[in-house]
Amino acid sequence: MISFDEAVAVLAEVARPLGSERIPLAKAHGRVLAEPVTAALDSPRRDVSAMDGYAVASAELANLPTRLRVAKAVFAGDNTIPRLTAGECARIFTGGAVPDGADRVVVQEAVGRDGDWAIFNAPLSPATHIRKQGFDFRTGDTLLEAGDRLHARALVSAAAADQAEVSVFRRPRFAILGTGDELAEPGSARASGGTIPDSISLAVEALGRDWGGECLGRRLAPDQLAELQRLGGELLQGVDLLVVTGGASVGERDFAKTMFGPEGLDLLFSKVAIKPGKPAWLGRASGRLVLGLPGNPTSAMVTARLFLAPLLAGLGGRDSAAALDFRSALLDQPVAAEGDRESFVRARWVGERVAAIGNQDSGVQGALASADLLIRRPAASAAAQSGDKVSVLPF
Numbered sequence: 112m113i114s115f116d117e118a119v120a121v122l123a124e125v126a127r128p129l130g131s132e133r134i135p136l137a138k139a140h141g142r143v144l145a146e147p148v149t150a151a152l153d154s155p156r157r158d159v160s161a162m163d164g165y166a167v168a169s170a171e172l173a174n175l176p177t178r179l180r181v182a183k184a185v186f187a188g189d190n191t192i193p194r195l196t197a198g199e200c201a202r203i204f205t206g207g208a209v210p211d212g213a214d215r216v217v218v219q220e221a222v223g224r225d226g227d228w229a230i231f232n233a234p235l236s237p238a239t240h241i242r243k244q245g246f247d248f249r250t251g252d253t254l255l256e257a258g259d260r261l262h263a264r265a266l267v268s269a270a271a272a273d274q275a276e277v278s279v280f281r282r283p284r285f286a287i288l289g290t291g292d293e294l295a296e297p298g299s300a301r302a303s304g305g306t307i308p309d310s311i312s313l314a315v316e317a318l319g320r321d322w323g324g325e326c327l328g329r330r331l332a333p334d335q336l337a338e339l340q341r342l343g344g345e346l347l348q349g350v351d352l353l354v355v356t357g358g359a360s361v362g363e364r365d366f367a368k369t370m371f372g373p374e375g376l377d378l379l380f381s382k383v384a385i386k387p388g389k390p391a392w393l394g395r396a397s398g399r400l401v402l403g404l405p406g407n408p409t410s411a412m413v414t415a416r417l418f419l420a421p422l423l424a425g426l427g428g429r430d431s432a433a434a435l436d437f438r439s440a441l442l443d444q445p446v447a448a449e450g451d452r453e454s455f456v457r458a459r460w461v462g463e464r465v466a467a468i469g470n471q472d473s474g475v476q477g478a479l480a481s482a483d484l485l486i487r488r489p490a491a492s493a494a495a496q497s498g499d500k501v502s503v504l505p506f
């Protein structure tokens with residue numbers, strides 16, 4: 112049995128990017144940059160107004176009140192920059208280019224109008240309401256780094272850089288093989304005796320997508336070695352990673368590892384000193400990665416979060432460690448002492464503090480939805496009290 116940290120270190124070694132491709136920015140949401148995004152223009156492109164109002168030379172407003180002739184109007188997008196001469200101001204709108212000769216914009220709420228004349232009465236504000244050319248970024252600046260994920264806010268930066276395409280890492284392709292004679296598709300379990308709904312596959316697929324993977328398929332298989340070998344071989348074609356759920360333990364029909372044959376599976380780790388999820392394993396078969404998750408639904412989801420998330424993050428070009436960014440939080444309720452395995456307690460936020468959910472059995476399905484986070488508790492740690500600091504990970 113290896114420790115959690117050792118298992119994560121083994122995983123980080125194999126969680127390497129799979130290659131890259133250029134794609135339209137419009138298709139790039141959620142993808143991970145393989146090359147930096149650099150700005151193709153300045154932002155703003157020239158000095159522009161931050162407000163609707165009047166562009167003026169401050170010197171014209173030395174003695175108030177005063178009136179200036181409204182000689183020009185500038186709208187966002189106008190390509191010619193007017194010049195102010197003495198006694199003039201320009202009507203200007205947010206985003207409009209500041210005329211030559213102007214050094215501030217006075218907001219229209221502070222300006223009176225009399226035909227072609229603008230009447231300035233109010234004392235000058237400290238703000239000039241001008242955004243200087245390039246104050247946001249300059250042409251050639253790196254706005255996003257390789258390894259950054261193109262979430263919604265990053266798409267603003269990439270689009271503002273005036274880029275139509277980006278270079279991104281290829282998404283890791285995965286498939287899921289759920290093993291167990293008892294498993295039935297959700298909605299069909301109650302039709303026959305002895306079957307239960309497969310509650311893991313859809314959830315593992317969802318978690319895998321959240322972490323940048325592309326799911327090529329989900330299959331269920333009975334605990335029959337020949338059928339598992341056939342399906343396993345089939346699913347390995349075309350994927351980077353096969354996720355096998357169940358059959359990880361020592362039962363007579365636990366074939367998740369043996370289905371690849373004695374030569375077929377090169378185990379990278381098997382059995383991790385964690386609770387839940389001890390039977391989790393990682394290997395390679397036919398040159399593809401295979402991650403084994405225990406069949407107990409809570410164990411499956413905890414190990415998917417702890418191993419599948421960093422694996423897909425790393426294969427997809429991100430730092431795999433970024434998927435395991437534990438933070439501190441304060442306990443809202445006491446938690447019990449731990450045994451000989453490091454423990455990942457299913458917990459939820461209570462205001463600004465965290466509390467373990469009531470049912471910590473690794474077969475829990477009902478209360479799993481309320482577990483927003485995992486509390487990491489070292490092996491053999493003493494009971495912790497309300498107010499104690501603990502290490503937490505979003506679940």
Ligand SMILES: Nc1nc2c(c(=O)[nH]1)N[C@H]1C(S)=C(S)[C@@H](COP(=O)(O)OP(=O)(O)OC[C@H]3O[C@@H](n4cnc5c(N)ncnc54)[C@H](O)[C@@H]3O)O[C@H]1N2
Nearest residue numbers: 289291308309310311357358359360365389405406407410
């Ligand atoms: N003698 C021992 N028995 C067990 C050990 C052990 O060390 N010695 N480990 C236990 C631990 S810890 C776990 S976790 C489980 C994991 O076992 P498997 O990965 O072999 O899982 P299964 O036996 O196939 O299933 C366990 C349990 O989960 C249900 N299950 C399985 N797949 C699904 C699914 N897709 N959807 C819903 N429920 C599922 C299955 O019906 C079983 O009830 O082993 C312990 N045993």
Ligand code: MOO
Nearest residue numbers: 387388389410473
């Ligand atoms: O480790 Mo098992 O995952 O306790 O239930």
